[in-house]
Amino acid sequence: MIPTPDLSHLTSKDYDLVYEPAEDTFLLLDAFETQAGVLRELQPKICLEIGSGSGCVSAFLASILGPSSLYFCTDINPYACTCTRNTGTQNKVVLDCINASFAKPLMLRLRHSVDVIVFNPPYVPTLEDEAEDAQNDHDIRGSWAGGQDGMSVTNLFLQDVETLLSSKGFFFLVALKDNDIPSIQNRMLQDHGLQSKIILQRRAGREHLFILQFERVDKAIALEG
Ligand SMILES: C[S@@+](CC[C@H](N)C(=O)[O-])C[C@H]1O[C@@H](n2cnc3c(N)ncnc32)[C@H](O)[C@@H]1O
Structure with missing residues (x-):
């Protein structure tokens, strides 16, 4: 069993400002553990987590893959970036966190270069205004407020995934049943x-959580052929 990252440096004051790892976070960790062999075989050079919050997920990924990969993270919440960097230090890995929306400042530099992309987005269905305000205010409400069907924020990033993903890369997404998973996949x-x-x-309380893994169709065809 791969140990959960050490988060003992984070206090309840941090969690007033930054998303505290919860069932969705731990489901993502469990998914990476099941895929650890595949991920190591991939020998990723660049990993990118959107919305890294505490940094727990990227620190876990780094404990699987080791220091030969670069770990970029982004978060719109500036406190989350500080927590992510500190979690890297606490777990002896370098997590390079940029305070930005999605991967906007990195789109050109990372074009078709990212081997592992991860996003545990704000997926809770809310009023559209609530999601918009949370995105504009860059505070902890941006951790959950997902607007219509919980997909308003996620949909914006889904537009960018193909541009970032390397030819052999994987994208991991956390989603709720209410987000209409077949529609995301289609x-x-x-x-x-x-x-x-x-x-x-x-199932975690009222939430039915899923981890989706995406890859290029043409990669699968190349491997078959
Ligand atoms: C559900 S939390 C997940 C945090 C962490 N990855 C985890 O699994 O515990 C969602 C995170 O996405 C961040 N976020 C929301 N909108 C974002 C955006 N447009 N760009 C980057 N990060 C965003 C939030 O600030 C929050 O830290």
């Missing part, structure tokens, strides 16, 4: 040529 396939499968799912 759109990514039709619009971006990314096929997907559900690699893990779990």
Whole structure:
């Protein structure tokens, strides 16, 4: 079993400002553990987590993959970036966190270069205004407020995934049943040529959580041929 990252440096004051790892975070960690062999075989050079919050997920990924990969993170919440960097230090890995929306400042530099992309987005269905305000205010409400169907924020990033993903890369997304998973999968396939499968799912209270893994259709064809 791969140990959960050490988060003992984070206090309840940090969690007033930054998303505290919860069931969704731990489901993502469990998914990476099931995929550890595949991820190591991939020998990723660049990993990118959107919305890294505490930094728990990227620190876990780094404990699987080691220091030969670069770990970029982004978060709109500036406190999350500080926590992510500190979590890297606490766990003896370098997590390079940029305070930005999605990967906007990195799109040109990382074009078709990222081997592992991860996003545990604000997926809770809310009023559209609430999601917009949370995105504009860059505070902890941006951790959950997902607007219509919980997909308003996620949909914006889904547009960028193919541009960032390397030819052999994987994209991991956390989603709720209420987010309409078949629709996400169809759109990514039709619009971006990314096929997907559900690699893990779990009920946690009222939430039915899923981890989706995407990869290029043409990569799968190349491997078959
Ligand atoms: C559900 S939390 C997940 C945090 C962490 N990855 C985890 O799994 O515990 C969502 C995170 O996404 C961040 N976020 C929301 N909108 C974002 C955006 N447009 N760009 C980057 N990060 C965003 C939030 O600030 C929050 O830290």
